[in-house]
Amino acid sequence: xxxKKTVRVELGDRSYDILIGPGLIARAGREIAGRLKxxxxxxxxxxxxxxxxxxxxTASLAAxxxxxxxxxxxxxxxxxxxxxxxxxxxxxxxxxxxxxxxxIALGGGVIGDLTGFAAGIVRRGTRFIQxxxxxLAQVDSSVGGKTGINSRHGKNLIxxxxxxxxxxxxxxxxxxxxxxxxxxxxxxxxxxxxxxKPDFFVWLEQNWRDVFHQGGAARIEAIATSCQAKADVxxxxxxxxxxxxxxxxxxxFGHALEAATEYDSxxxxxxxxxxxxxxxAHQFSARMNLASPDVARRVEAHLREVGLPVSMAEIPGTLPxxxxxxxxxxxxxxxxxxKLTFILTRGLGESFVADDVPASEVLSxxxxxxxx
Amino acid sequence: xxxKKTVRVELGDRSYDILIGPGLIARAGREIAGRLKxxxxxxxxxxxxxxxxxxxxTASLAAxxxxxxxxxxxxxxxxxxxxxxxxxxxxxxxxxxxxxxxxIALGGGVIGDLTGFAAGIVRRGTRFIQxxxxxLAQVDSSVGGKTGINSRHGKNLIxxxxxxxxxxxxxxxxxxxxxxxxxxxxxxxxxxxxxxKPDFFVWLEQNWRDVFHQGGAARIEAIATSCQAKADVxxxxxxxxxxxxxxxxxxxFGHALEAATEYDSxxxxxxxxxxxxxxxAHQFSARMNLASPDVARRVEAHLREVGLPVSMAEIPGTLPxxxxxxxxxxxxxxxxxxKLTFILTRGLGESFVADDVPASEVLSxxxxxxxx
Numbered sequence: 117x118x119x120k121k122t123v124r125v126e127l128g129d130r131s132y133d134i135l136i137g138p139g140l141i142a143r144a145g146r147e148i149a150g151r152l153k154x155x156x157x158x159x160x161x162x163x164x165x166x167x168x169x170x171x172x173x174t175a176s177l178a179a180x181x182x183x184x185x186x187x188x189x190x191x192x193x194x195x196x197x198x199x200x201x202x203x204x205x206x207x208x209x210x211x212x213x214x215x216x217x218x219x220i221a222l223g224g225g226v227i228g229d230l231t232g233f234a235a236g237i238v239r240r241g242t243r244f245i246q247x248x249x250x251x252l253a254q255v256d257s258s259v260g261g262k263t264g265i266n267s268r269h270g271k272n273l274i275x276x277x278x279x280x281x282x283x284x285x286x287x288x289x290x291x292x293x294x295x296x297x298x299x300x301x302x303x304x305x306x307x308x309x310x311x312x313k314p315d316f317f318v319w320l321e322q323n324w325r326d327v328f329h330q331g332g333a334a335r336i337e338a339i340a341t342s343c344q345a346k347a348d349v350x351x352x353x354x355x356x357x358x359x360x361x362x363x364x365x366x367x368x369f370g371h372a373l374e375a376a377t378e379y380d381s382x383x384x385x386x387x388x389x390x391x392x393x394x395x396x397a398h399q400f401s402a403r404m405n406l407a408s409p410d411v412a413r414r415v416e417a418h419l420r421e422v423g424l425p426v427s428m429a430e431i432p433g434t435l436p437x438x439x440x441x442x443x444x445x446x447x448x449x450x451x452x453x454x455k456l457t458f459i460l461t462r463g464l465g466e467s468f469v470a471d472d473v474p475a476s477e478v479l480s481x482x483x484x485x486x487x488x
Numbered sequence: 489x490x491x492k493k494t495v496r497v498e499l500g501d502r503s504y505d506i507l508i509g510p511g512l513i514a515r516a517g518r519e520i521a522g523r524l525k526x527x528x529x530x531x532x533x534x535x536x537x538x539x540x541x542x543x544x545x546t547a548s549l550a551a552x553x554x555x556x557x558x559x560x561x562x563x564x565x566x567x568x569x570x571x572x573x574x575x576x577x578x579x580x581x582x583x584x585x586x587x588x589x590x591x592i593a594l595g596g597g598v599i600g601d602l603t604g605f606a607a608g609i610v611r612r613g614t615r616f617i618q619x620x621x622x623x624l625a626q627v628d629s630s631v632g633g634k635t636g637i638n639s640r641h642g643k644n645l646i647x648x649x650x651x652x653x654x655x656x657x658x659x660x661x662x663x664x665x666x667x668x669x670x671x672x673x674x675x676x677x678x679x680x681x682x683x684x685k686p687d688f689f690v691w692l693e694q695n696w697r698d699v700f701h702q703g704g705a706a707r708i709e710a711i712a713t714s715c716q717a718k719a720d721v722x723x724x725x726x727x728x729x730x731x732x733x734x735x736x737x738x739x740x741f742g743h744a745l746e747a748a749t750e751y752d753s754x755x756x757x758x759x760x761x762x763x764x765x766x767x768x769a770h771q772f773s774a775r776m777n778l779a780s781p782d783v784a785r786r787v788e789a790h791l792r793e794v795g796l797p798v799s800m801a802e803i804p805g806t807l808p809x810x811x812x813x814x815x816x817x818x819x820x821x822x823x824x825x826x827k828l829t830f831i832l833t834r835g836l837g838e839s840f841v842a843d844d845v846p847a848s849e850v851l852s853x854x855x856x857x858x859x860x
Contacts, residue, residue, distance in 0.1 A: 209641040
């Protein structure tokens with residue numbers, strides 16, 4: 117297949133294209149050479165992704181006369197920390213990447229967040245290209261310019277906003293994801309419907325099997341719609357002063373559950389936390405009489421149907437008590453001045469930012485849900 | 489004295505004030521509390537500056553109900569590196585500085601650059617206040633939002649643009665600077681005249697003794713004019729895509745000399761390198777038939793009169809040959825696509841960006857100047 121979709125992220129002089137379709141890694145050289153003048157590129161990847169895609173990417177770039185300087189890191193969340201960041205910065209400087217050249221992130225969210233951060237701080241900003249290789253990265257972390265690493269005080273606490281110059285979302289690479297990994301990314305796809313696109317959510321209810329099916333047009337459609345949805349929000353609120361907070365639907369509960377399971381991916385991965393978190397946000401909205409309980413039931417039914425966890429009871433092992441979960445929520449970085457901010461909903465695809473949620477209500481809701 | 493000057497840096501929603509005058513550290517609490525809502529402030533300083541000014545600053549902030557979380561670092565250029573950066577980031581997070589709170593840099597350029605960088609990356613951007621305690625920092629590094637640390641590949645290669653919310657330039661602190669340190673800062677003051685303010689340069693020729701004199705109105709005037717000059721340039725070109733390069737007048741030669749003397753401050757400090765560099769830039773402009781040699785002679789005469797070095801021969805110890813200096817120049821980060829960019833001049837206060845300077849001309853000029 118030779119067709120692809122293009123989503124434009126409109127950010128003035130920082131605008132860029134997201135190309136979505138099959139075979140994009142093999143065509144990366146042509147797509148990049150047609151847009152950027154530089155002929156030196158540092159490619160940052162991890163051992164898993166690099167073993168599969170570094171050679172074809174390098175060949176594609178070399179065919180356009182682009183010199184490639186690869187650096188392969190250890191896979192996993194621990195790579196989002198200062199030591200690997202320093203290594204990547206040093207690598208970019210050693211490769212003498214100048215202003216028209218670029219740094220390419222080839223991998224999932226960890227590689228994208230880390231590499232984008234390094235590109236954002238070397239020479240106070242170096243050109244940056246994302247080649248996301250997980251569904252989660254394609255529909256979420258590679259769009260919008262959030263980059264960063266973790267600190268011992270929490271996840272993503274150190275970073276910058278640094279927009280990429282180009283995103284190449286090769287849909288072929290998704291065929292090699294495990295079903296669990298694909299599903300986790302799908303939670304973020306469904307999220308865009310639940311934020312403000314009820315028609316998209318209805319379409320997903322009807323077409324999700326085609327989205328999960330290899331090489332299908334529905335998959336490209338779902339990714340493009342997700343990227344467009346995120347691009348629209350980011351274009352209106354690049355630095356998360358307001359509207360962009362909507363993208364955190366399901367994430368406040370989700371992050372607390374990730375922290376409660378100590379980021380142990382055998383128990384819970386990010387997208388699963390978001391799935392449970394979205395169901396909880398809808399249930400909490402019903403409890404606060406903001407939306408009908410039918411909406412929460414419908415969301416829960418769809419996410420369960422695709423195979424995602426929808427309740428805290430499905431998380432293996434013991435969860436901490438409600439008080440500890442609430443503490444994790446209040447330590448989340450979206451807290452302002454001590455008040456609790458949640459994304460709640462008034463109906464299907466009618467999410468909004470509620471920034472004055474009483475902690476006591478959250479606590480009793482969590483107690484109820486934990487069966488305590 | 490109770491009066492002060494205010495320079496406004498116009499950068500849309502990132503605009504901020506620079507307050508210039510005596511007693512501003514003692515008044516810091518009131519100035520900050522009147523502008524920022526937050527009541528938690530991390531103060532980053534070094535042992536030298538902290539010993540003198542941390543207590544009065546803390547008292548001033550405490551009087552306004554602001555909780556202070558101080559961190560005192562080792563003085564010196566080595567502090568502009570990753571390990572201290574990580575320490576500052578951790579400190580800011582431990583102090584639970586939230587979005588309305590701020591991080592305060594109390595010190596010279598090293599503390600300002602490092603602290604600004606940390607503030608720029610914690611939570612992808614934390615409010616930041618500069619209290620510069622050297623003349624150089626008051627007229628240069630604290631204005632314009634350039635922050636960063638050094639790398640083993642060169643100075644200031646890792647950093648971000650992060651504008652402060654407020655700059656408090658307390659002119660009383662300048663009385664404790666050594667004459668050499670004050671003169672070094674003065675080189676940057678003179679630079680603003682030489683860029684595009686010939687009247688200011690003439691005023692400096694006539695009034696420099698009052699600028700060097702403690703507590704004089706001429707000093708405040710000179711600092712305010714310098715800050716305004718930099719603010720005007722930054723407002724037009726925040727991220728150094730063009731015009732802002734003018735601020736590098738004297739810096740391309742200067743940086744090469746700093747590198748050649750291995751940043752040994754007993755031989756050469758930054759402002760001294762800029763002084764020699766500005767004279768060289770004017771002499772080179774004359775050699776290229778761009779400006780009259782009289783201009784170079786006039787610039788040299790004034791800088792010599794205030795006690796600044798004006799030739800490479802004045803640098804103690806042996807300098808490397810012209811070829812090595814040229815290499816240092818081409819490794820400077822302002823090189824684009826291999827071409828040499830210099831700030832040259834067509835007359836007194838008529839500087840411009842020359843971005844196609846032949847390396848061969850620079851080499852023979854340097855040979856001549858080194859007497860080789």
